[in-house]
Amino acid sequence: MREEGYISPRQAAVLLWFAILPTAILFLPALLVLRAHQDAWLSIIVATLAAGTVAVAVYLLARRFPHYTLFQCCELILGQVAGKAVAMVFVLAFFQLNAVVIREFSEFLATAVMPETPCLFFSISILIIAIYAARNGLEVITRCTDFILPLMVIFIAAIFLLAMPEMATRHLLPVLENGIRPVLGGALVAWSFLGQVVILATYGAFVNPPRALGWSLITGLLGIAFFLGLVVMGAIMVFGCCEVERLTFTAYDLAQVISLGQFFERVEVLFLAIWVAGVFIKITLNLYVTALGLATVTGLKEYRPLVAPLGALNIVMSCLLYRNISEVRQDLLLVEPGWTLTWQLGLPLLLLVVAWLRGKRRTGA
C-alpha cells in the first residue's frame, strides 16, 4: 500500500537517529564494555562500518526501486510467494524488535524511577500515544521529531560536556590490549543496534527527492555513531571500564554524576523526560513500519486499522518474551547479534543480489 505524505531527507536522517539511539545509549554501553572493555569506542567505529554495508544495500535497493518500500521490493524482486514470505519475515522482525524496545523501556522505568508501578502500566501508556501517533502517519511522526530532536541532541551533548570534569582519558588506555578480537566481539553486540538502519528501507520510500536517500543514510549513521560514541567514551572515562560493565543503564548513571557547583545536580530526571520522548518516537516508528509492512503483505489499501491491534499485540508480546531483565540483556548479548545480522544484513543483501541477477528495477515509477 502507499502512504500519501512525503518527508525530507533531513527528517529521514533524524528519524534514523531516533530509530536507534534511545535504547542504544541506555542498554548498549554496559554490554559493549563487557566484550570490548576500554576499546568499546573502537567497536562502535567497526560496527558503524558494518552497518554501512546495510546502508549501501538500502541505498542501492532504493536506487533500483525508488518510491517502493522494502516490503514492496520483496515482492517485486522475489515474486509473489517468496516475496511475501520474505516481507513477512521483515514484518515479524520489526514486530519483535518493537516488543523488545517496549520491554526495555518499561524495565528501565520500573527499575530506575518507579519500582512500585507495574511494568505493564508503562508499556500501555506509551503504546496509547504511539498508536495515536502512528495512525496519523509518517509526517506526523517526523514532525514530533522536529520538536524532540533539539532537546535530545542538546542533552546528550550537555551530559558529555558537564561530566567532563569527572573524566580521565587514562581510562581509555591501553588501546587494543587483547588485540582486535574483543573489539570485533563488541562490534557484534553494537551491530544489533546499529543494523537497525535497515528501517530506512521502509520509510525511505517516502523521502523526497529519493536520490537524497544516500545523504540521509550517511548523516543518520554518522550521527548515531557520534552520539553513541560520545556516551560510551564518556562513561568509560568517568567510571573506568570495569565499572561501566556493572552499570546496566549507563547513560542514566552518566547523567547522575553531573554536578555543577553544588546546585545543578540530579539532571537524570531531565534525562528521563527526554529519553522517554525519544523512545516514544522509536516505538511509534517501529509500530508504523510493522503496520505498513503487514498491510503491504496482505495487500490492504490502508495500514491504519492494523495499528491499534498490532500495538496491543506488541504489549502482550513484550511481556511474554522475557521473564526478567537479565534475560533481556542476555538476549541482546547472545542472541540478537546473530538474528539481526540475518534479517538486517543478510536479507537486504539477498534482495539486492537477486534483483541484480534478475535485472529487476523500477526506475520509471
Add this chain to the structure above:
Amino acid sequence: MIILIILAFLAIAYLDGPGLWRKKEWRELAVMGIVWSLGLALSLAAAWHWPVPNPARILARVFGPVTMWLTNLIG
C-alpha cells in the same frame, strides 16, 4: 484483569471496526480481526498464566548458536 483486557480490546475493535464494516472493506477487516484475536488470545493466556510458545525462546534456540559461532569466529 480479564474484564479490563476485554474492555481494552473492545475499545480497539471499536476504533476501526465499524468504519471498515460500513465501507465493506472485508480484507482489511479480516487481517485486523486476525491480529486482534491473536492479541486477545495471547493477553488472556497471559492473564490466566497459560503456557504460550515464546518466540524469544525459538529465536534463542536458532540464533544463539549462530551468535556464538560468530563470536568465536571474530571476537
Add this chain to the structure above:
Amino acid sequence: MKAWLRWLAASLLLVLLPALTAGCWSRHEIEELAVVGAVALDAAPGDQVRLSVFITLPRAIAGGPSMGGSSGGAPAKVGEVISATGSDFAEAARRLEELIPRRLFWAQNHVLIIGEELARRGLHSLDFFSRERQMRLTMLILITSGEARQALDLPAGIELGPGTILTGIVRNKTTFKVELKDLLAMWEAPGDNPAIPRIVMTPAGGQESREAGGGGGGGSKGGGQEGGKKKPPEAVAIKGAGAFRDDRLVGWLDEKESNGLMWLRGEVREGVVTVTLPGQGAGQGQGGGRPQDFPRDQTRSQTQGQASVIFHRINAQTTARVEDQQLTFKVEIRGHGDLMENTANLNPDRQEDLQAIQEAVNREVGERVQAVIRKAQQELRTDIFGCGEILHRSNVRYWRQVRDHWNEEFTRAQIQVQVDLTLRRMGMTNRAPGKTGSTGGKGATQGTAR
C-alpha cells in the same frame, strides 16, 4: 445511537484517564519522606551489619539553629540518628523503616561513613549503595577508626547536619576526595586499591559504647535520645586515610602519608606545603657588597623560620619501566606554587632565596611521597597508588604476568620520585616584614622596589 456510543466511550475515558495517569504508584509526597542526610556503616556482632542514618528534621532546618536556641539552652537538633542491624544493609534499612513514621529517602544523601571493623571485614557489603536506585554515585566515602555511627552525632555548628559538615570540609580540598564511583573504580580495577579519607573525631569519648538494643534483631533509637549514655564527639577533622588491600582495610595512613598519597596521585588541589628554613647567614657580604640587591631583614638574621607555599594544581605523572624483571616506576611531580607565608629571613625577590624555598619545598614533598611509598610497600603491602593500572596501560605483556599477584609484586617494585615544583608568584608582598639591614636600609628598599 452512534452519538450515544461516542458519548459513552468519551465519558468512560474521562473516568479512567485520571485514575491511570494521575495516580502514579510510586508517588511520595515530601511530607512522607525521611530525608537521609548522612549514612554510617558499622559492623555488628555475629557477622551482622549496622546501618545508621542521620535523618534531617525539616522543621529544624526551616527554623534554623536560632529556633533551637530559644527553646532553652539545648543546642538545636536538626536531625535524628537512628540505627538498625541486619544481616545486610537492605535488611537493616527495612528495619529502620520499622522505627520511623516515614519512608527513607536516600537521594539527598551525600556522605557515607564506613566504620573500621566493617572496613576490615571488606567492602563487598556496599553493593546495596550502588544498586539502590535512589543512591548517588557521587556520594562521598569516608572512613573512621572505631565506630562510624559517632560521626553522625556531630553537634550542629556552622553547618547543621553531619552530612553538610563533612561535605563542606571535603570541599575545602585539604584532603583528597573519594566518591562512591571512584571507590568502585579503584576497587574493581585489578591494578589499584582503594584509599579512603579518614575522619578523626575529638574527643573520642564513648568509643566503646554500644547502642541500647545491642546486636541481634531489631535496631534501636540512639543519638540524641540516649543523651547521657554516650558522649557525642565535639568536633571532627578529616585527616589521614585508610588503606585497603583489595576490598579490606589493612591499615591507616597518617596525615603526612595521606598527603604524600595525594601528591603521588596528582590529586593535590590547593595543597599547602610548609617548610622550615634554617637560619641563614643573613647575606653577609652580599647585602653590603651589592647595594642594588634586594634586602633582607637584618634584625633576626640568625633565627630560623617557615615558608608556606600553596599549589593550586599539580601534575603527577607516573611511568612504568621493566628492565630484566626489575619493575621501576618513575613519578614526576610538577607544579607551580604561590608563596603564602614567609616568616623566614628570606627575600624571594632574591633568586638564591627563592631557590632555597623551592628546594626545601621539593625536599618536603619528596619526603611525604617517600613516606607513603615506604608505608604502602613495606608495611601495608598494597598498591594504593594505582601503579598496577599504570603498568597495565603501558606494558600489557608484563602486566599479564604479574596481574594475579600484583600486590606482592608491587612491594618489590622500585619507585623513584622526582619532584620538580617551582615557586612562581609571591603573593601581594615580597620580602618578609621587618627592619632591613644596615647596608640596605629603608632607602635602598624603596629604591629597588621602584
